Amino acid sequence: MIRIENLHKRFGDLVVLEGVDLEIESGQSVVIIGRSGCGKSVLLKHVVGLLSPDKGNVIVDGLSIFDFSRKELMQYRRRVGVLFQFGALFDSMTVGENIGFCLKESLRMKSAEIKEKVGEKLSLVGLSGIEEKMPAEISGGMKKRVALARAIAAEPDILLYDEPTTGLDPITADRINELIVDVNKKLGVTSIAVTHDMASVYKIADRIVMLYDGKGICDGTPEEIKSTDNPVVRQFINGSSIGPISAQ
């Protein structure tokens, strides 16, 4: 179980998170929604320990990840897979090397074993046989799928998705959403996705949380969110420029 407690983060004068509380049960798929720049990705980076909070905590299975030693943090990160917003594929490595990176450098697997795992994960995302291609040679949608294959390569039990469908056409975005649902189901992972793509939200979420003004303002199932009376949430899910959220 992941528990985010009273998380605060500011960058200089810019307050990004101002007391976020969230509890995620094992195996649950939570989607965090909110406007661009509201701190969704910052929240995700705290969960994997890439950022330290000014105040608050992230507790995973009863342990605070910010109290971990460097070694313990590395062990924790082996349990977490992250799909970054723009893929963050290593552009000097082939697709196969990207997917096998964690297996080789962190888990120290043998080459034959890595090759087998890479093939297996690529086939899971529907991209068999592109191991030797460079990231620059594949499309945006393929990059996202390769990044997803890399995120699940070490078979993590927590998956974090940062804007998984941003910049993709609706059909490719839907394919990615299906893959996420499929992967979450097959691997039985706990997942947190951040996005402002509502089609993606309704497809992959068991539960939706909305961030606004540095805090979680709404938490519920997709049905509950669709029927909410909260004007901020209503404006956001309807994609309207008129309402309490300033369009600027």
Add this chain to the structure above:
Amino acid sequence: MDDQRSAFDIGPATLISGLGRITLMLWRTLISLRFFFVSLRLIITQMYYMGVKSIWLVAVTSIFTGGVSAWQAAYQFKDYVPVRYLGGAVGKAVLIELGPVLTALVLAGRISAGIAAELGSMRVTEQIDAMESMAVDPVRYLVMPRFIAGIVMLPVLTMLADFIAMFGAYIVSVRMVGMETETFMNGFKQFFQLSDFFAGLAKSCGFGAIISVMGCYHGFHATGGAEGVGLSTTQAVVSAAVLILVADFIMATFLFQI
């Protein structure tokens, strides 16, 4: 733009926090030396990039450095110092100063800039975050191999630069100044001390560390997009060049006692 930073924008607070972060990075690099053998392939790749790929640059700069040193020395000796000391004077200058310092300055431009641009673009495209999230320490994977390669390859390139610069000086002395080969060589041998040669190499080890660390540090802390990467690249070259000259003075006072 009011908020546009420059490569020379270093207030006291920036300087102190920068020094702290550099020390921390150096410390983490030294700790990750325990993964030396695991990272051997990465180290060799960096040695190839820094060393083999820099040979032509070092060769061209060194031959002209040696040549101009001989010509300038001959000009200054004229009417005051016997020309038989030319080989010795140029030899001393090349081995203890020109070889190590000019090689380091030239390579600061090539290597520091290259490292800062590569790591900077990895930082802004979240590749370094991705590496960390996969439980791979980016200092171990990216910084340590470059640090070792810098320390090892700078002295190797400096030896090459010393040799080529002396060859350039010899050509100019014999062909243009009109000295005899034997006179040039005797002058060189008369003043040659092995300790000078090794002191020059010791300096170049330090310069190698500066070049790698500045490139890695500025690349690691790049922010923003293309502009941020460009700025970090400039800062890497400027800071490496300044630190090389400062370190040269400090090391010279220890290595060459008057």
